[in-house]
Amino acid sequence: MPRDQGPRSISLIGAGRVGSTLTTLLQRRRHRILSVISRRPAAARSLAKLVRARKASSSVRDIARETDLVIIAVPDESIAEVSYELSRSAPLVWSRTAVFHPSGVLTHDALSDVAACGATTFSLHPIQTFPQQIKPRQQLELMKGVWYGFEGEDHARGLASRLVRDLGGRMVSIPKEAKLLYHVACVFASNYTVAVLGAAHALALKAGLPGLEPLQPLIETSVRLTLSGDPKDILTGPVARGSVRTIRAHVNGLSVEEPLIGDAYKVIGMLALELVKQRGGLDEKRIRELTDILRR
Ligand SMILES: NC(=O)c1ccc[n+]([C@@H]2O[C@H](COP(=O)([O-])OP(=O)(O)OC[C@H]3O[C@@H](n4cnc5c(N)ncnc54)[C@H](OP(=O)(O)O)[C@@H]3O)[C@@H](O)[C@H]2O)c1
Structure with a gap:
């Protein structure tokens, strides 16, 4: 089981809008970002530089072994596939590793392949919009006081709530069977x-x-x-x-x-x-x- 307390050693997969924002905020709160993996090597490199990560790559095989928290911030359609790739080829110590994705609609079931390896899994959805037109600095400002919808394994709740505290937000728990309606509520409220x-x-x-x-x-x-x-x-x-x-x-x-x-x-x-x-x-x-x- 992963440690709840203290700074985490984080690897991000998906250097897009949500992944960049979350890792930047966590890095500012003394968490270590070890690796950034993204399909486009240039995107991985540029975020890695920003969050002072040692590794930037387009392959999950290159994820840093000391990682104890993986954030999979890729489009919803690819989350299960990335989880599968991780389970097959990432050099991680699964028993001490937690993995979450920030999807509003998917549950932690999308991470079943890494859960089967022994990882702690959850979903943690920032209830905020991340439009392409917004500059990264503005987006960071927009994250103050944001709520995060948590859904996942019971023993992951403590870790999720510490992360949310460090992200400057507040957490609400969503029952797994209610995630669909929860996400539709967000769609009505925003889109x-x-x-x-x-x-x-x-x-x-x-x-x-x-x-x-x-x-x-x-x-x-x-x-x-x-x-x-x-x-x-x-x-x-x-x-x-x-x-x-x-x-x-x-x-x-x-x-x-x-x-x-x-x-x-x-x-x-x-x-x-x-x-x-x-x-x-x-x-x-x-x-x-x-x-x-x-x-x-
Ligand atoms: N956008 C929102 O308003 C919002 C709000 C809350 C939650 N979310 C959730 O956050 C997650 C990410 O969304 P986003 O808006 O940040 O998407 P995004 O800006 O499109 O970023 C996704 C990133 O994932 C990378 N990627 C795609 N497939 C990959 C793969 N197989 N392996 C490694 N990297 C891969 C892409 O890489 P390249 O660019 O290098 O190809 C891209 O940088 C989704 O689950 C979404 O539902 C989004």
């Missing part, structure tokens, strides 16, 4: 919020606005109040008021002008109607009328 704002942006431009700026106070207030309260209490607008005429006009107008946004309007309108039902206050007849328009 779909951006997609919905993208629709608002397109419509605003079409309506002659300069972009999202005039909507900024509306966006920020809605998000702030929703975060500090219960979504069903915060919802306003035509669905909350049961304005059948307005909703019909929106749906009819969008079906001509912006059919894709029109489809999204109806589905998201149904989600808004669920909140209204939970809150109560709209009569059954009105709810039926709204449902008919939004389901059409």
Whole structure:
């Protein structure tokens, strides 16, 4: 079993956005980064230089033997394959080695090949976005106070929580069977919020606005109040008021002008109607009328 306390001897596989950020933060908290492995040797070399790792390579065979923590930060589709390669060819002492991946959707089952060798395995997902456009320094700033979703072997929890503390974050445990829903929650909170704002942006431009700026106070207030309260209490607008005429006009107008946004309007309108039902206050007849328009 790996040690929980003290600095770790870390090797990273996957010198991409998440791997670079995590290793940079851990190196600043006195953990030693021993090796950086990535498909492109130049990417491995440049991160290795930054985090003062002795080894940079494109092969897991070159991973430093003294490693006691491996981070596999490659695309989700390749995690199990990398775990298999590690189990076959890495010169590690498995009984003292922990391995985690930062995927939001996969569980520690993706690491079953290294677990079979005796490694302690878990997943530790930073609940933050890592867009390509953001500079590494800005990304490090964005990691302050971030939550990390932990899922994995029970005896890995202590180690994960120390890592999260060193990363300047907070940890929440996710039951293995709930990881899918957990990840969908993250997708709604981040990617779909951006997609919905993208629709608002397109419509605003079409309506002659300069972009999202005039909507900024509306966006920020809605998000702030929703975060500090219960979504069903915060919802306003035509669905909350049961304005059948307005909703019909929106749906009819969008079906001509912006059919894709029109489809999204109806589905998201149904989600808004669920909140209204939970809150109560709209009569059954009105709810039926709204449902008919939004389901059409
Ligand atoms: N992006 C996000 O917002 C986000 C948020 C939370 C969690 N995550 C998770 O973090 C993990 C990494 O995502 P990312 O966004 O950092 O991806 P990324 O920027 O695309 O980086 C992935 C890195 O893995 C390397 N790689 C790919 N296949 C490899 C292999 N077989 N062996 C060694 N290296 C390999 C790539 O190397 P080369 O460039 O050298 O080819 C690349 O540097 C994923 O599990 C993802 O789900 C991502």
